[in-house]
Amino acid sequence: MDGLYAGSFAYALGAHKRHVRESAGAGLLRSAPEDLESAGFRWHHLCGPDETAYDLARAAVAEIAERGELGHIDAIVYATCLPAEWPHANGPIRDVKDLMDFPAGRLQAEFGLSRAIVVGLHQQACTGMLGALRLAGALLSTEPQWRRVLCVTADRFPAGAFYEQAYNLISDGAAACVVGRDRAPCRLLTVHQISNGGLARAGDDETVGTYFAYTHRLVREAAARVGTAPSALDWVVTQNTHEKAWQILARLLEIDHDRVWSPSLPDAGHVISADVIVNLSALLASGKLQSGQRVALVMAGFGLNWQAAVLEVAQP
Amino acid sequence: MTTLITGAGGYLGRRIAAALHDEDVILAMRGADKRERPGAQEVIPIDLCEENPFAELDPRRITRIIHAAAVIRFDVDRDTARRVNVAGTARVREFAERCERLERFVLLSTLYSAGRRQGDVREVRHDDAGFVNHYEWSKWAAEECVLEPPGLPVTVVRLPTVISEDDGTVGQYNAFHHTIRLYYSGLLTLLPGDPATPLSLATAGFTVDAVTALLDAEPGIYQACSGPVSLGTAVDTAFSVFERDADFMRRMLPRPVPCDQASFHDMVSAARALRGGPLQPALASVAPFAEQLYLSKSFRTERLRAAWPGYRTADPVALVESVCAHLVERRFNAAR
Structure with a gap:
């Protein structure tokens, strides 16, 4: 990964901040709140009912855009832990196009990243953001003309899910950064x-x-x-x-x-x-x-x- | 000659009784019916936590006592350990003092009555070096109880960790087997202890043979220890067995990383909050003896070998291998 830099780090968290005891009271946890507190957890962030993982991704990328650091993106590597947010169908899905509403493409369109290609990465669970960095590095190595790859990760837990995995208190959230050839932090x-x-x-x-x-x-x-x-x-x-x-x-x-x-x-x-x-x-x-x-x-x-x-x- | 065996319903007590099948033996068992056994061995109900447990037994009959009754869990609480292992032993001693024909009073103890001491551990009375758990303390205190004041023909046999029958099958699960299961299942990938620490593991056959051989030996303290194996070698041997198992290999579980005592303590402490799953109770079962795995001891056996012409060392690696193979074959489901 010679000559590659990572920078423009940004993130967004679910809009609703809750204390672990409040979430326990709401039935969102498996562990007792005092056990999670003894592990160091206190607060977490949950999306509202209409807030999607894509909304979180967009918020994180918007922060990069607002800083003026989103120019000349050649690729978007979009990592998710959970499956895509499929539309709620009332019956069997007849047209599978509905299952292919890919967030990376939406991000590309929304931020006018017209030269960027999109790559989805979704089988690395909570390590996906680092997988995105690796893929970005690999893409830049094989595409000498490319300069910058936008790495994004975004997930929210579905309504009704426990906000706890492997004894960790979960927040909905997204993060983004740019891997490129230009000097960065x-x-x-x-x-x-x-x-x-x-x-x-x-x-x-x-x-x-x-x-x-x-x-x-x-x-x-x-x-x-x-x-x-x-x-x-x-x-x-x-x-x-x-x-x-x-x-x-x-x-x-x-x-x-x-x-x-x-x-x-x-x-x-x-x-x-x-x-x-x-x-x-x-x-x-x-x-x-x-x-x-x-x-x-x-x-x-x-x-x-x-x-x-x-x-x-x-x-x- | 009549031998009284306390704890005769327990794992070792049963086997010692069987080894003395052609002798006049009284089997004292907690909760037993008072009835004759078909093999002519008399059974009496005894609860050593009661005030006068031997009230119905004529002390003039007894020429030998083998005190095997004990709570042998490393995680036993202090009060239970005191009531059963210490106060219970005191009651057996009181009875022994009334046995005017008594030739031998044998206490089955543990090598870990040595507590926190390290290095060479000789076959002598120990002073209080501190203890890793209440079980160790209570067995040391039981030794003190029979040795002080002197005057009785006392033999203390400090026993190793019994992990199998002579054929490699497992008759009773203990901390060794529970720990091996943690590694097989992937619930533990840290190794508490110094890999060089020797472990004293043995078969039930070796242990029973040692006890019965010492019945006629000079009174004193004996350490029943067959060849030790290092902790690291034992774990490597276990994994070499696991790695022949297709289910284990599919899960590609790593060999454990040796960890310092503070780190293991932190993990056990953190696991207390991981309620509901198998990890918390599993670690809780390992924790009470884990500290001992950092305290390297070499148990001397000169007195044992001099008193027991039939003493033989076993290949400890082969023993661990056969036990682990049995556990894997049975999927750790149950003791035999």
Whole structure:
């Protein structure tokens, strides 16, 4: 991924912010609220009845557009965790065109990205945003004329669903960024993925049980891809999960836990595939980064999938 | 010669009774009917938590006592451990003191009465080195109870972790089997403990043979330990068995990552909030002995080997392999 940068990070969360106890009272959780609070969760964001995942994606991309950073997009890689929001049919679907209302195309049209091609990515669950970065890098490598790829992820849980997966409090949300050849806040050094389809139907407990060994391996291998060791990473930006999880992993990987960054855990919970961007945005805004520092973004998701990207700070 | 066996309905008690089938034996069992067994072994109901459990037994008959009754769960609470393992042993001692023909009072203890001590563990009375769980403490306290004050012909046999019958089948699940199941099912991918820590695992046959051989040995403390296997080797052996299983291989589960004690403690602590699924109770079952896996011990057996001419070491790797193969074949469903 020589000469590629990632920047223009943006995100959007569901419009309704609820406390975990309120959601428990509404029957939206499996765990007791005090158990989720003991894990570090407090608030989460839910879409209103008429708010769609596409609305969230549009809001995130609109923020990039408002900054004037959405020009010359050659491709859109649009990652989702959940299946597309199909129209509610009153009976059997007779014309399957109704199932092909693809959000990436709508985004392209809505923002006038006429030169962009669209790519959907939807089998990497909560790791999809990092998969989008990888695909963007691959596309730019095979298309020498292209300069910029818009990466988007957006999901909302369907009405009536539990807002909890694998003991994590869920928020509806979207995130977006641009991977390109122009200098941006971060150089994209590598993206590494592990999949285990043998655990495709893993339950919550197997997902938690396997999390540690796989994430340990993922971070070691991702660091090795850029010629370093986990302990030499300057920052690890994680998805929002039980706060003990990374206390454990930091010890196992010999990473200073003070360099593990997930400040949005209490305020946003696990934003499906977007929280790593929410947290990275906070790190970029914190003033803590220095040029040349290496930042690992780490995510795990159903499938089961684990992905890590390693960035180098170019413009703190 | 009449031998009283407490806990004769338990896993080891039954096997010791069977080994003494041609002797005059009284089987003391909790909740047993007072009746003669077909094999001429007399059965009496005994609850060691009652005030005077041996009221109906004539002490003049008894020449040997094998005290096998105990709660042997690592997660036993302090009060239960005290009531059954400590106070219960005190009641057996009180009875033993009234047995004027008593030749031997054998207490079945555990190697882990050593508690938190590390390094060489000799066949001597232990002082209080601290304990990882209430079970260890209660077995140490039971040893103290029979050894102090001195005067009785006491033999303490510190037993290993029994994981199988001699044929590799599993007669009773314990912490070893539950932990192996966690790894097979993918519920645990961290390895608590130092991979170099020796484990003392044995068959029921070895253990019963040790106890019966020591009935006629000089009173004293003996550590019934066959060849140890390191924690890392035991886990590697288990995975080598798992990896021959098509179902396991399809799930492509990783071998566990050794973790430090604080990390394992954090995981167990966090798991307390993961209610409703299998992970929380499973980790809760491992946690009470996990700390012991960081405390490397080497149990000395000079006294045992001198007193037991038939002592033999078994291949511990082969033992773990056969047990794991049995567990996988049975899909961990039930003990034999």
